[in-house]
Amino acid sequence: MTGSPYTVSDVMTHTVVAVGRDAPFKDVVRLIGEWKISALPVLEGEGRVVGVVSEADLLPKEEFRDSDPDRFTQRNRLADLARAGALTAGDLMSSPAVTVHADATVAQAARVMAQLKLKRLPVVSDEGMLEGIVSRVDLLKVFLRTDEELAEEVGREVVARLFPDPPEPVRVEVADGVVTLTGRIRNASLVPVAARAVRAVEGVVDVEFRLADGSAGPRGAAAAG
Secondary structure (H helix, E strand, O other): OOOOOOEHHHHOEOOOOOEEOOOEHHHHHHHHHHHOOOEEEEEEOOOEEEEEEEHHHHHHHHHOOOOOOOHHHHHHOHHHHHHHOOOEHHHHOEOOOOOEEOOOEHHHHHHHHHHHOOOEEEEEOOOOEEEEEEEHHHHHHHHHOOHHHHHHHHHHHHHHHHOOOOOEEEEEEEEOOEEEEEEEEOOHHHHHHHHHHHHOOOOOOEEEEEEEEHHHOOOOOEEOO
């Protein structure tokens, strides 16, 4: 995937723990505990995702165990009250499930998770069949790329394209994911473009510039970003 945005298929987990609609409440709790996961896809037929059961969906049964809900709760938390009496995954699940396709970019999946405050997303085919699962931890795998790999990609995809004939070679150094570009360039106006391009490389933590504007002569001003 070097040179292209990482997709969900690059980081997702292919082995998925899932349940059917009729799975008993206690089985759902047991699986979440045994596998140390925050949610389970609910399937029907040959593997079509119809919902998701999360830890939050299980808690109302305990929350309302020894108290009668007041009028405010009865009026504003009808779904939670229904889950408090749920016996199966089909009763507990949130439906329709929020899902993602394997060819979605890691950034797109991250935005969905952030906006909806989700920890995991089922990965499905165009027909809605379960193909895997992607979690917040999976999305962070891009930051495990080595500094050497990042330096090679930034040099090839950014420096070589934006600064093809610099008056002084542009050097790429990477330390703990932070990219530093050093050298002399002909057009300092390209620095903001380079900043966006470098930050778009999967796994880059930040970027710094120590570039001088070669068009201004030997005393050209340094550009920082």
